[in-house]
Amino acid sequence: MFPCLEKPSTIQSDNSHLSQLRSNLMLLAELLMLIRYIGLSNETxxxxxxxxxxxENxxxxxxxxxxxxxYSLLCRTFDSGMAECCHHERIYVLGYSPLAMGILSGKYFASDGAPSDARLNLFKGRYSEGESRYxxxxxxxxxxxxxxxxxxxxYGLHPVSLAIAFVLNHPLVASTVxxxxxxxxxxxxxxxxxxxxTSEIIVDINKIHAKFPNPCP
Structure with a gap:
């Protein structure tokens, strides 16, 4: 939340947020004997x-x-702003949901609507975040x-191979989850x-992304 000089309550909320960030780092500092490295998730x-x-201070x-x-073929929002930060600060990405909850495997487009134990079928109505995004x-x-x-x-590729290879092809991606x-x-x-x-495949991928940018942000 960005502070606004005309709204003191908003400034207080922002300061509270920053205090929480410091508290998190203090706690992690105390655990350095137990953990080797730290990272963030779903961050801006x-x-x-x-x-x-x-x-740094x-x-x-x-x-x-x-x-x-x-990060996936259907969600490349990382490349808008976050990638620049990570590039200059030498921070690597662990891209999760590379198959967009299985959608990019193509199984949900089968005539039977995918197996009954596929996640979007198995947890239908009980997984609001997933059902909203995907x-x-x-x-x-x-x-x-x-x-x-x-x-x-x-190009004679399995849909899973295309989706996973695309994520791993990103120079800032260290691994995929x-x-x-x-x-x-x-x-x-x-x-x-x-x-x-190949470069031809990347060109084709980018053409589709230009038509349908980030349908699963």
Missing amino acids: PYGVMKFLHFA NVHYPKIISVQNS SLARNTLKLATMEYLGIAEK FGVTKSWQLEEVISACNVEL
């Missing part, structure tokens, strides 16, 4: 820079080295996904780690 450029500022505060934010009712999400699936088919419930799903992801995307 403002938050990253504030954590860095506090650490207090030798006892640890410096963050990573940010765990969502709503299959959103037309732009469906159109974008179908075009990405088309790229995978065009995903979830599986079956061994064959893990095998698909592991095999995707060996896929290299």
Whole structure:
């Protein structure tokens, strides 16, 4: 929250937020004998820079080295602002949800509507954040996904391979965070780690992103 000189209550709220950041760093500093490195999750450029500022001005505060934010073909918001911060401050990204909760695998577009134990089916009505971000009712999400699936088919790639390889291709991504419930799903992801995307594939991906930017922000 940004402070406004005309609204003292807003300034107090902002100061309280900054105090919480300092408190978090103080606590982490006390745990340095138990942990090796610290990182943030779902953070903004403002938050990253504030954590860095506090650490630079207090030798006892640890410096963050990573940010765990969502990153996928359907969510590239990291590249707007956050990437610049991370590049200059040497902070790496742990991109989570690289398959957009399984949507980029293409399974939800099967004639049967995906297996009953697929996450968006299994927890339907009980996972508001996930269903809001990855709503299959959103037309732009469906159109974008179908075009990405088309790229995978065009170049003879498994949809999972395309999605995972795209995330790992980012120069600031140190690793990707995903979830599986079956061994064959893990095998698909592991095999995707060996896929290299050609410049032609990247060009096609960026064309789709220009048409449907971040349908799952």
